Amino acid sequence: MTPSRLLLGVIAVITALMLQLAAIGRLPLPGAAPDLLLVLVLAFALAEGPMSGAVTGFLAGLLADCFASHELGRLSLAYALAGYVAGNLHDDTDRSTLQPFGAVATGALVALGAFSFEGLLLGDHRITWHTVARVAVSSVPYDVVLTPFVVPLVAGLVRRLDVDPLRRL
């Protein structure tokens, strides 16, 4: 892990979070808004593997938790799990054009499931079947739509910074 890679992660996460809070969350889209930060985490997972995905997810989620009204650590758990799963998916399958889309969809569903499950455990009454289903049919497809914009960008940036392209965590 080089300092420049660390800086890339920090800048990317903060930018994505700010865009998410200020712009994307307010888009007049039907249903729930896309989650740019989650797509970014999944893009890092796809570019670098499950370790990077889990760590990036944890830190990005923790930062996002600070801006949310729920308990700290809920999004970080969900994002870490989603990053790990997406990174593993990438490792296990061979490359194809559709493969990142599937990984993002899976990761988004994992994050949604983990977040909702945690909400159920904590007795968060905002988590209902209705809201979960709404996010699953609106936010998850939006995340998949963001994939072709975010995933190649992150992959390109990571490749440019990486001294050893063969190294995978």
Next chain:
Amino acid sequence: MRGSRRTRLTLVLLLLTAFTLTALDYNSAQSGPLASLRRGIDTVFGPVQRAVGSASSSVGSALGGLPRLGSYQSDNKKLKLENDTLKGQLAAQAGLQCRYDQAVALQNFTNFTKYPTVPAHVIGVGASADFEWTATLDVGTLDGVKKAMTVVTGYGLVGRTITVSRDTTVVLLINDPNSTVGGWLVGPDLIGFAMGKGSAPLNLSFSGRDVVKKGTVVLTLGSTYAAGIPVGTVTSTTYDPNGTIRTAQVAPFVDVTHLGLVGVIVQPRRTTPRAPFLPIAPGASPTSTPCPAGVPNGPVPTSRPTATPRTSVTPSSSPSPTRTP
């Protein structure tokens, strides 16, 4: 898979940390180090957020086209919804007005008769409407309703309770073929029994040779039913020159097919004995004591002036005109 073990360990550690944070934050709602961490981060990022927010909103208003199309659609949908809501409110208001009129009538009736009356809504009618004339009310033993209590509206007699559960009550309506109401013909002072005939008027049989005029008011006698409740008016009488029993057709004051708000008279059975009449000293004039208007208690002696207070009920002999089907 390289580093898979290490990755898994890291993942478990991260998940545990996240969950610990959640648990800590869950317990310390608005205080503690985690809350101050959150406040600190909000303070650091606040200006950035504001800047990005204003920039994105100006960009958004410049782009503007696609979202606005959506907003027209949502406006349309909103207006439709509002229209539907207003229509619903209007209908609800008409219903309220109707209920209000019924409630006022029932209140007047209660004031007049002094019977304690529990208001109730009719929530159902008999299953086979032409054979069995019953209605279900939304009151029960919870409200002090018992079996064989009299049910009225503001205009007259409806029936009596036959089955009472905790929250609901079934009422046998006066026009049910199984129902018999002891009636008192007010003008000629005759006693008879009004039997239900389904959708036809009640059949009041009485003994005697008096002429019963059309429009004579029938009140309840006060055995099965509370006394002095208006039942209906005589519409026609059949005279059999040989028989001793005559029958009169009685049109009920209450249209039992359009019941809304009704009242259940929850008067308990009297326990104190009736006081006897005592001779009054020659000096006092017995006529000076006013007749206690509106406390009917069975048939009153003939000497009483012909039920003048009760005729105040008769103007409303037709069922409430404001009723909606």
